[in-house]
Amino acid sequence: MEWSTFLWTTLGAFLTLCTFSFLYKDNPFYKFAEHLVVGVSAGYFALVLWHQILIPNLFARLNDGDWYFLWLNSAQLWYLIPAALGVMMWTRFSKKKSWISRWPIALYMGIAAGMAVPREMHARVIEQLHSAMRGIIDWNNFFGSSVFDTTSGIASIIIFLGTLAALFYFFFSKEHSGVFKGISSFGIWILMIGFGASFGYTVMGRISLFVQRIQVLDDWTAVSWQGDHGGFVFFWFLVFGVFIVWAVFEIVKYFKNKGTTAES
Amino acid sequence: MSFDRRWVFLSLAIVCVGTYLWDFSVPITISEEARSIYDEVAALKEGDMIYMSVDYDPNALAELHPTTYALAELCFRKKVKVIFGTLSNLGQGMVDQVLHDISDSLRDTATYNGVFYEGREIVNGVDYVFLGYKPYPAMVIQAMGLDFRVPFPTDYYGTPIDSIPIMQGTKNFDQCKLVVDMAAGNVAEMWITYGHGNYGVPLALAVTGVMGADMYPYLRSGQIFGLAAGLLGAAQLEKLCDNPGRAMDGMRIQLFAHILIILFIIMGNIGFLATRKLNKLK
Numbered sequence: 090m091e092w093s094t095f096l097w098t099t100l101g102a103f104l105t106l107c108t109f110s111f112l113y114k115d116n117p118f119y120k121f122a123e124h125l126v127v128g129v130s131a132g133y134f135a136l137v138l139w140h141q142i143l144i145p146n147l148f149a150r151l152n153d154g155d156w157y158f159l160w161l162n163s164a165q166l167w168y169l170i171p172a173a174l175g176v177m178m179w180t181r182f183s184k185k186k187s188w189i190s191r192w193p194i195a196l197y198m199g200i201a202a203g204m205a206v207p208r209e210m211h212a213r214v215i216e217q218l219h220s221a222m223r224g225i226i227d228w229n230n231f232f233g234s235s236v237f238d239t240t241s242g243i244a245s246i247i248i249f250l251g252t253l254a255a256l257f258y259f260f261f262s263k264e265h266s267g268v269f270k271g272i273s274s275f276g277i278w279i280l281m282i283g284f285g286a287s288f289g290y291t292v293m294g295r296i297s298l299f300v301q302r303i304q305v306l307d308d309w310t311a312v313s314w315q316g317d318h319g320g321f322v323f324f325w326f327l328v329f330g331v332f333i334v335w336a337v338f339e340i341v342k343y344f345k346n347k348g349t350t351a352e353s
Numbered sequence: 354m355s356f357d358r359r360w361v362f363l364s365l366a367i368v369c370v371g372t373y374l375w376d377f378s379v380p381i382t383i384s385e386e387a388r389s390i391y392d393e394v395a396a397l398k399e400g401d402m403i404y405m406s407v408d409y410d411p412n413a414l415a416e417l418h419p420t421t422y423a424l425a426e427l428c429f430r431k432k433v434k435v436i437f438g439t440l441s442n443l444g445q446g447m448v449d450q451v452l453h454d455i456s457d458s459l460r461d462t463a464t465y466n467g468v469f470y471e472g473r474e475i476v477n478g479v480d481y482v483f484l485g486y487k488p489y490p491a492m493v494i495q496a497m498g499l500d501f502r503v504p505f506p507t508d509y510y511g512t513p514i515d516s517i518p519i520m521q522g523t524k525n526f527d528q529c530k531l532v533v534d535m536a537a538g539n540v541a542e543m544w545i546t547y548g549h550g551n552y553g554v555p556l557a558l559a560v561t562g563v564m565g566a567d568m569y570p571y572l573r574s575g576q577i578f579g580l581a582a583g584l585l586g587a588a589q590l591e592k593l594c595d596n597p598g599r600a601m602d603g604m605r606i607q608l609f610a611h612i613l614i615i616l617f618i619i620m621g622n623i624g625f626l627a628t629r630k631l632n633k634l635k
Contacts, residue, residue: 212550220574294562301415
């Protein structure tokens with residue numbers, strides 16, 4: 090086992106416990122872990138932008154020109170246009186000149202909207218409308234398949250009617266009374282089933298994160314108890330010892346306060 | 354009636370750690386959508402090429418890393434060439450870690466689903482290429498559909514794309530048999546809109562549990578051919594690949610954690626109804 094592996098695994102285990110300590114209440118250990126994550130992420134991203142984007146996608150392409158001519162003698166001169174637009178964004182820092190940054194933003198928004206509107210309309214509206222309806226127009230779908238098969242005719246009718254009812258729930262130009270109340274209630278049920286499915290998956294997702302952290306802590310234990318890391322093990326025990334003493338102190342304080350409140 | 358939520362956290366922690374220490378396994382049922390991914394990847398032949406988009410950060414590692422490991426190892430064992438890319442700014446570390454770990458395990462001989470695979474060394478540029486990261490996913494997907502060289506003039510390690518053997522004769526998605534996107538966030542929908550919608554790439558998704566339910570309409574409409582959602586999807590793929598890992602190990606903890614949460618929901622509802630009844634009586 091290499092020292093670096095041991096050290097990083099131990100740091101990971103320590104930061105895991107620091108983060109989990111927030112479940113009890115906000116504290117300096119959690120704050121330290123939180124600030125570390127934010128700082129490391131920002132620093133890492135700045136380096137990634139420089140090394141993975143600006144160097145290969147801009148400077149390397151202008152490399153045949155000379156920087157002291159501002160690359161105007163480069164054969165791929167047109168790359169200076171996006172570079173200039175990027176520089177214009179920095180005028181956001183000046184109150185007087187910040188209007189200049191609106192030009193690249195406007196250009197970007199225009200391109201993004203022009204690109205997105207037809208494709209989003211096709212992929213997320215037309216395709217979905219087609220998918221919601223096509224199951225019910227083919228008679229063959231109604232025979233030989235289970236109701237739990239999402240492509241079966243009956244399932245398609247439920248999905249089609251459910252979609253209409255859920256949409257109707259958000260239609261406020263008509264009072265939801267009589268038949269419309271029934272449709273709207275059916276819409277709520279459909280929405281609740283959808284939210285329930287999402288909630289179930291979300292719970293699974295959150296537990297998965299915790300499970301992975303348990304696995305990491307287990308790895309750390311395995312690393313610490315094998316090999317010659319006596320000194321480090323002692324050091325980290327000391328660190329975790331402080332952590333545990335603090336946690337016990339807080340628990341005792343909590344129950345003491347609870348007792349005082351109950352008496353008063 | 355009030356209940357300190359920290360008791361919920363504590364009981365969940367006790368149940369999860371307790372279950373982790375208790376060595377047993379739970380049966381994993383394979384869904385059709387996960388099987389579709391495995392079937393397509395397993396049907397690939399030696400020399401075929403796929404694109405794997407690793408679009409997640411460490412915060413989604415728990416759910417998506419097992420899928421990436423299982424599918425990447427299956428591809429390399431079958432000598433399928435893989436183009437890795439990421440549209441997530443911290444995703445580079447994820448790909449780096451997967452490639453490092455898989456390189457080690459591929460050196461050993463192994464038998465998966467009754468098929469014997471000789472151990473071998475995978476070579477960067479020959480068996481795989483890692484393109485790295487670029488921001489603005491929609492733009493990058495659009496550009497890759499034209500030519501990988503537009504957004505990625507060099508790979509992650511700074512090697513010009515044209516000098517990489519695997520990329521010679523590879524222009525865009527037309528040379529890839531399929532695209533598998535492991536995604537946390539809206540990048541998955543961008544792959545559907547721009548990757549499948551614009552270029553018709555056969556697309557499969559492995560997404561986090563939170564996104565799972567939202568992706569099923571795309572499966573039904575045929576915009577994606579397979580879906581692995583959350584740790585369950587990852588465990589299903591591990592089982593299908595006959596390569597048990599952390600996802601299958603985690604499912605036994607999921608079982609008891611879910612039972613506990615269901616009990617809490619029932620208790621919460623009983624408490625709510627009881628309080629309402631008491632208030633009415635008052």
